[in-house]
Amino acid sequence: METTDLTPAERRVVEAFPLGEGVDFRQGDDDPALGASWGAERTLRAEVLRELLLDGPVRAGRTAGLKVWGARITGRLDLKYGKVGHPVRLRGCHFEQAPDLYGAQVGALVLSDSVLPGLTAGSLRAEGVVRITCCRITGPVRLPGAKLSGAFFANGARLGVPGENPEEAVLQLNHAEIGTDVWAPGLVTHGKVHLNGTVVRNQVNLDDAELTAPGETVLHAEVLAVGTDLHAMRLRTHGRVNLAGARIPRQLNLAHARLSDPGGQALRASSSVIGELWLREAAPVEGAVNLRRAQFDLLHVPPEVWPHRVQLDGLAYRVLTPHLPAEQRLALLEGDPDGYLPQPYEQLATAYRTVGDDASARTVQLARLRRHRRTLPPYARLWGFLQDAAVGYGFRPMRAAGWLLLLLCTGTLAFALHHPPALKPAEAPAFNPLAYALDLLLPIVDFGQEGAFAPRGGYQWLSYLLTATGWVLATTIAAGVTRSLNRQ
Template identity: 35%
Template sequence: MVGHDPASGPFRLRGARVVGPVDLTHRQLAFGLEFVECRFTDSLDLRGLSAGSLDLGASRLPALVADGLAVEGDVRLAGCRIGGEPGRPVPLGAEARPVRDGVRAPRRVAEASAEAPLRLADARIAGNLVAEELALFSTGPWSCFAPRLRVEGAVQGQSLTATGALYLRDARVGHALGLNGARVGGLDATGLACGRGFYADWGFHTSGQVLLRGATVESVVTFHDATLAGPHAGLVLGRLTTPRLRLDLRGAPEGRIVLRDAHVGALVDDPSAWPRAGNLDIEGLVYKRLGSTSPLDVKGRLGWLALDQEAGVGVFEQLALSYQSSGDERAARTVRHARERHLRRGDRLTGRIWGTVQDVLFGYGYAPRRALLWLLALVAAGSSWFSVRAPAPVGGSGQRAFDPVLYCVDLLVPVVSLGYRSAFDPAGWDKAVAVFLIVSGWLLATAVISGASRALGRV
């Protein structure tokens, strides 16, 4: 390598067996390095190296330490095998501790003591990071340790295999990050910034948590056809910001799906991929549109909300706003009706009773036709009663002819008087029926006014 002419292109070594450690730390090379299909008996130390490009395609080595690496072109690790014989996989999240908001997630790793067969902490790559069919074998929790990695191009990790997890906290990727078909022990990409899409789909498989907390992805985050296998596998996407999120997994996960405080333009999922009740966290989730790969009506969406057993009433209002923005006012009213039912569950006994009355009579203001049906039913029942049991006129004058329908309407409507209520004096059971109609009228009017004011106040 000494005396290599940069004009002749990269320094190439193919099919070689390299015995002993290779130390290129802090070297400044004006050309690229190609160690293709080589076998290294010891680790390759590239810390602080500056080079035009780096190609380790199909090579095998115990470890690649490249913290602070600076490459002007591509870094190619396609088909490479890094690490010794794989130990027992350690799923990310298996030893996690509870943190704020009840989200189980690992804390920030102490970088000085972190061990991984591939280290790219603070590395800078002006081109692409090509890691297709890369195999990473580790005995600890991390297979790749690359905090603050900077890649101006794309990260191509299709069909990547890692017995441990990938650590990409605060990484910056100019284009897409692709993990299609990858099999990993987890991923911690907290604080990731991606200029295009994040693709963990088409056979992506993880046995541990996938963390995208506080990540910003400018195009799409997709887990289409992904598998979250095992009790520790889940998605922690709190505070994620992206225009589109796909969660139509291959099957329902055993672990949690956390979308707390995420901001999503469009959210697409599938009921068959929903977690079990109690394993969904959507508190504070903001979205403009919901979609599903399977037919799903508003009742189904309410079932989705119910999976978050600790969610507040805000999740109902967010769903109602989504339906309202799409022009489905009926679905929005249905959701707000369910919101009132959910809200009343925490009231005292008297509040729950009054809430039940409002729900039955008027649907909390979101079922106005129900009040009319109750009114017509009461008028019909009262008219049937008084048509055969006409009350005696007051004072026996009989100046006003008795009309059972108008008499019942006058009893039921508490505000306007038609003169029939004061003109006739029922007795016995007739008086009890009249009092029942008067009380029902006041109850109905009070519920209508209360529900209508509540509904109009949220418009």
């Protein structure tokens, strides 16, 4: 590099590079968005920076590095497939063209507070962190297949153009490997974010982020693998959040979040395996939710957060909080768009039994049988109504005792007022209206009264009614006892 070809600004950077010292071109509190108007005293050519990074001078005993604040960078910083053994720090700078670091190897890449038309860094290898903190980037940030030993910082960044929804994702981290965190609190995107197949060794943080891509999949993170948590408290999304197949061993924290995709799926987490899902104090979800075949250890979702359409087939969870009466949870199962499915009811009943609430578990089981009854032919529905009215399908056994007592009192009173004639007066025992009614009601009990007396007329029809209802009650009680034993 011929120093005679350098501008004074560039000469300052070249002289500072081997010493690892920084060069600050800032003039007060200036805005990098206005960098196109900055003069030659703070302008650097991208080709000069490229030559410096790839083949710049080093000094024994010092760590070389590019550290610049507040510069205007003209041309394209092309480091494609380059091996840069130094950290690259270009903070608060204005880039006329999108840097190209495809396949490059760098010590660290820091572009904090800068303004760029885009960034291409697919398959980037970074020994340190990559920062686009508080950057304003109008074009796509491409980092698919990148391997970062450190973290990726995008906190406070603004990606895309407000009011636009580009076809290409504004942040692309597909199949990237992040050594520690994806740290992006306060990130704002106008366009899609892709994290498909991304591996993050520690956590993803999207607290207070706002992701906007109406009618699109705004956060596409299928088979995302996170080491610990995905924090997204107060997240606001306009478009689908797709976490199908994700692996998040601890928390997916969406407390106070607002998920919106009217007419579409606001949240898809089918086939995912997640430790805990938190939607505490979140706004009601606008759009459908798909949790088919997902697995959770804990679900903390108040009933009012769920939308009308939630797909639950195959959903498995151990604990459901906050603990509420079963009636407040059943409305969600009744509205399943897939129609009647027994598994969601069984899962909810199991969750109540896990915490020792057997009464709520029985309420859920009863609701399942009533829902199933709607799918049966008329004759089967009639039998179901009888079992429900009699003993609540065995889950309300005290109801049978009430029916038996009512029928016993009715039969006893009726036959006490009108004794039926004896079939063989000489051999018949003394008539006892209570024992006679018990003989009619209980098919397995024989007090010798039913076979000795034969009522006539309307009383004969009453005896038939008592016998038939007795059989129904006996059958349903037996079914209830069997079901209770099977549950235990």
